[in-house]
Amino acid sequence: DKASAQKQIVIRYGTDLPPHMPPVVGQHWWAEEVTKRTEGRVTVQMYPASSLSTQAAALQNVLTGVCDMYMLSTGVHRKSFQISALTVLPGAGFPDDTLEANTAHMNTFFELLKRYPAAAAEYKDFGELFFYVIYSQSYLVCKGKPIRVPADVKGMKIGSSGIRMDLMAKLGAAPVMDLPPKAYEKLQTGVTQATFAAISAVYDFKLYEVSDYILDIPFGGGGHPIVINKGTWNKISPQDQKIMKELAMEGARRSHQALADLNRRSWKEMTDRGMKITANKEERRLWEDQFKGLWEEWIKEIEASGVKEAREIFNFWKDSADRAWK
């Protein structure tokens, strides 16, 4: 009896989202299933909505065992996971409105880790990476006059964060630090005239109530590698590890399906409201010219960190993404 009690492992699993949101629905399902299927040998406790750790502190919290698992965001941690942050690059990401596209996105990520040791090395301080959920593409939502081409943003106050902030500064806009929960207020009062938001967040945070247009150019997606503390992972028996890994596939599927449904619903809402602006070929090209600069910067940065195959990695990612759009 004592031996079995000692073997019981409790996993504290944190996310920064409330439990009913699409990226985490599959993760909550997974937590319950693992507890059931391992007959309690591995008990997974969910701590949603930053109740155990915020996204910003998550990396340190997992490394030091405050959390055993956490759903990281590659956008927030782009400086720590430079290669994984490929998903954040504007214009080089995957579509996100079908289960197939989301699955392809996830599979490409795992393939990336398998092919390029430098990518896998980003996770060397953690236990095996077996769970990954994609995140939606960001789009530009604006008020007043529509934004169609890069030149339109000049002189506008645009809510953004991370890499999109850099891009906007380059284009002569006035970038304002902004994240979806607070984007509503800023758009409403006019502190910003436009903001970047994941298509799912546009719907979740009802940004359409305070904006007039959304441009259908994808400005980069995101990814949620779900990392596990190395010590915790190594304590789990191979048989239970196998159960966890298998169930992760179904967990990811559930989240990806829910995300795809939400993203389609969001686009339908925008279209019904007459907010959607479809960029023509020429407009697309103008944006892509800007994006290319960011891609080259990314490649240079990765090369500078000693990874010679940076360009190859980028091309592998971009080609897979392009195939998914077709």
Next chain:
Amino acid sequence: MKLFTKVERGLKSISTGLAMIAAIVLAAMMLLTVADVVGRYFFNHPIKGTWELVGLLLVCAGTWGLGYCQMEKAHISITILLERFSKRVKLMINIMATFLGLVGFSLISWQMFLLAKKYFLLPRGNVTDTLELPYSPFMLSLSISAGMMALMLLANLIRSLAEVRRK
């Protein structure tokens, strides 16, 4: 005891000095916010990374006054019951309180120092997102202010223990 009084006086002036710096940084946070808003609204030119910098400056503005706050006995406690106790019990509780605070802030200071060191040695991911400012100096500054607080508490503890012995 004479030496101790000297050390204590030294600690007090350092604490006051740190609080003065915190005060000046507070004014800087105010001016930075104003400059950012004015730049953004009137000239379409916000100051890059203001929110990041204001957050980091808060480490200094908000915590470098910790020791001074302790010196002025401005940390909050609830004295409803305490007032009813005898002088001796009061002193004992005071010693316990000071001791608990001393342990708490020493742990924070020590752990903050370790975290600062860890971030200093990290190959990547140790700078802020927009301005790429290194985190470690700000972590170190929090370690210093918690350490200053601990030293003030230690001095208070020694004073109280001496008082017990005198009785």
Next chain:
Amino acid sequence: MNPVGAGLAGFALMILLILLGVNVAFVLILLGFVGMAIIMGVEPALSSLAIISFERASSYDFAVAPLFLLMSAFVSRSNIGKEAYELARKWVGQFRGGLAMATSVACGIFAACCGSSLAEALAMGKIAYPEMKRHNYDSKLSVGIIAAGGTLGILIPPSMGFILVGILTQLSIGKLFIAGIIPGILEVIFYMMTIYLLCKFNPQLAPPTPPIPLRQKLGSLKLSWPVLLLFVLVIGGIYGGVFTPTEAGGIGAFGALIISLSRRQLTGKTFYACLLDTAKTSAMMIALILGAFIFNQFLAVTRIPFVASEWIVGLGLNKYIILTIIIIMYIILGMIFDIYAIMIVTIPIIFPTMIAFGFSPIWYSVIMVRMIEIGLVTPPFGMNLFGLAGVVDVPIGTLYKGVIPFVIADLCHVALLIAIPSLSTFLPEMMISK
């Protein structure tokens, strides 16, 4: 030791030590650490101390509080606050409790500038308390209305409370903000009625001043321009899209500084005193915040809030009985813990059930924000009380006694909001959705 047991022991010890007179921040930091060490192990608990401390001490959102504090330091050192109360005295001083009622209105107006209840209580404490004291108001009454009125910061928009609830429930933050307006105004009225009743039964609380001829009253209006200018600057700036509520603290401080300087009411020496005093109060506040977040992490890993909310959801009782149980739970938990931590854990579990019962999501969110407000001022653990105790010269026991009538008013107000949901839902439903 199992987590729930460790939790209960930790909470009991926390209350005991705080009531014995150990500094609140010290208790929270040390017990939070020991509790985490028992449940998670020493190593994670140690690193938690550093991770939490740095994250919270460098949080942009908390920067708003010291900046509003600085603003109120300028307002109270120069004559801006004094003149505003001089004006109030001339107009409403002859009524019993007139200045306290004026303070509750001022809290309502300040709430339109400030999205944080703690920041508002600290700022109003600095401005309003010395003035009411000068006019011989009983300190119980003065601190009671400031502590309670300060909580309006999260009911009247802008509001960090509604932003939090909006994130957890995915409701339109714009609609939630609008929903808080009528309940907020009603809350001010409830506080005024409370003051009226308190003064009626105990006239000593608020000595009236002799009435003043209308001519003098009108003449005193010119006293209002500095404070009016400051409010117009901050409220106008927020709603005119010039700056965000978080930036409003810095702007307000700067505005107060400029007004004081232009009227030569601030010397280099007093300017410096304002800064140093704010640095001291900010350190007090940050120590409390660090303690609260360290203890919150312990609270989370005990799983007690999760267990409690799952238990309630699973009861399967009539929806109004469940609602009553939830409210009682929040009142009790809010007396012992940082109410924000309770909300973050419990709302995601309880909210879907309440909506399934057919309650209006917007209305329920307003009730939740009201519960946060109440939790901030219920003894013994009330973040606003702790903060306020740091800026006024009264013992916290007086604060405890002073706030109780207003907590009772809060409960009546909540009962009214529950009885008439349209008070909360009327305005947001009117909002034209494009």
